[in-house]
Amino acid sequence: MSFFGKLKDRLFTSSSKLDRGLEEIVEEGAEATGPAETAAEPSPEPVSEPAPEARPEPSAPAGPRPATPDAEPPVAPPVTPGMPAAPVTPPAPPVREQPAPEPVPEPAPQKPGLIGRLFGRGETAAPRRELDDAMLERLEELLIQSDMGVETALRVTANIAEGRMGRKLSVPEIKDLLAAEIARIMEPVAKPMPIYAKTPQVVLVVGVNGSGKTTTIGKLASQFREAGKSVVIAAGDTFRAAAVEQLQIWGDRAGVPVMTAPQGTDPASLAFDAMTKAQAEGADLLLIDTAGRLQNRQDLMEELSKIVRVIRKKDPDAPHNTLLVLDATTGQNALSQVEIFRNIADVSGLVMTKLDGTARGGVLVALADRFGLPIHAIGVGEQIDDLAPFDPEDFARALTGAEGELA
Ligand SMILES: Nc1nc2c(ncn2[C@@H]2O[C@H](COP(=O)(O)OP(=O)(O)OP(=O)(O)O)[C@@H](O)[C@H]2O)c(=O)[nH]1
Numbered sequence: 001m002s003f004f005g006k007l008k009d010r011l012f013t014s015s016s017k018l019d020r021g022l023e024e025i026v027e028e029g030a031e032a033t034g035p036a037e038t039a040a041e042p043s044p045e046p047v048s049e050p051a052p053e054a055r056p057e058p059s060a061p062a063g064p065r066p067a068t069p070d071a072e073p074p075v076a077p078p079v080t081p082g083m084p085a086a087p088v089t090p091p092a093p094p095v096r097e098q099p100a101p102e103p104v105p106e107p108a109p110q111k112p113g114l115i116g117r118l119f120g121r122g123e124t125a126a127p128r129r130e131l132d133d134a135m136l137e138r139l140e141e142l143l144i145q146s147d148m149g150v151e152t153a154l155r156v157t158a159n160i161a162e163g164r165m166g167r168k169l170s171v172p173e174i175k176d177l178l179a180a181e182i183a184r185i186m187e188p189v190a191k192p193m194p195i196y197a198k199t200p201q202v203v204l205v206v207g208v209n210g211s212g213k214t215t216t217i218g219k220l221a222s223q224f225r226e227a228g229k230s231v232v233i234a235a236g237d238t239f240r241a242a243a244v245e246q247l248q249i250w251g252d253r254a255g256v257p258v259m260t261a262p263q264g265t266d267p268a269s270l271a272f273d274a275m276t277k278a279q280a281e282g283a284d285l286l287l288i289d290t291a292g293r294l295q296n297r298q299d300l301m302e303e304l305s306k307i308v309r310v311i312r313k314k315d316p317d318a319p320h321n322t323l324l325v326l327d328a329t330t331g332q333n334a335l336s337q338v339e340i341f342r343n344i345a346d347v348s349g350l351v352m353t354k355l356d357g358t359a360r361g362g363v364l365v366a367l368a369d370r371f372g373l374p375i376h377a378i379g380v381g382e383q384i385d386d387l388a389p390f391d392p393e394d395f396a397r398a399l400t401g402a403e404g405e406l407a
């Protein structure tokens, strides 16, 4: 499978949530077009009721999910993430399930409509909704719920609206527009980690507890190895004994030596030794893991700055990269982690992990929009090859489920 195909699968949770939301939004206000939709007319009314809630405060952030509770009920039954049993027509709501009554083999009067429906549906009569303020508001809400953040969601919808108010849009068209906007925001930050001629290049990896630092180091080490680089890893998280073992396992998988020290050793002295070894061996890269969990921020700051101070004795330009690893499942929290770590360390680039299986993938768009820090790679699984370079178009398509050309 091409990597893009894989990315699409991995980002399924985010894209399917967006997908469902978009379908709802369009259906709510869909125009009656063609014979089939005439029959479905009654349903838009009960469903399109909820809007008033959202109207009074158009620009207010109003929390992540204002109008949805109202919009949800009518659609709730089919939402069942599981699969088979549900469609066995629940009793009351299926006003929309027009196809069901049809099979009754009544011949004459129904026939034209039925045939028109059978042949006309699907290709030609994709529901469309006229782009107006109410629809834009619903789009904003949907994007905010995908963790894109209020500011970014507003910007994206405003750009989509420009020159398109009053136009009738289908779900696939909206996805393409969204993907194009997202790709545009992400383009400037999509930069692989730079590789410098001077060696060893020191890469300090920081991030909160559990964000995926150690795993990312393992994946990076493996990829650099495969690219022909010689790599040394320093197990700078001496806070937890298990952390060293974990890194050793990754080092073995990647075929890369791991410098360790007993639990409780000063990570700075380990970093210094690792730097000495990397220089002596002529290694291309030294990847330094760090602890994410310390008693408090002050401790963390001191520990990181001591590591930096010590390796600078060996090379005044080190570390050449400081990668901040962020966990996508923390959603908006990732934004405050960037703020904090930018104050503690000289963050030069980001890696976003756990984009697989979260519906919060939109946070990466918010990060790009807010900070403009380079995004070097994304983690889409726990295996050694589940670290992908960040490609803005692929990401935008995978996040939105867009399949057409991006404008
Ligand atoms: N699904 C998924 N899981 C990931 C990904 N990256 C890391 N993980 C998992 O997240 C958990 C934490 O990863 P670690 O690499 O140990 O995180 P850490 O930042 O080193 O954590 P501390 O050492 O405790 O600070 C592990 O179970 C990893 O397998 C990813 O991209 N996708």
Ligand SMILES: [Mg+2]
Binding pocket: 213, 214, 215, 237, 243, 289, 290
């Ligand atoms: Mg770790």
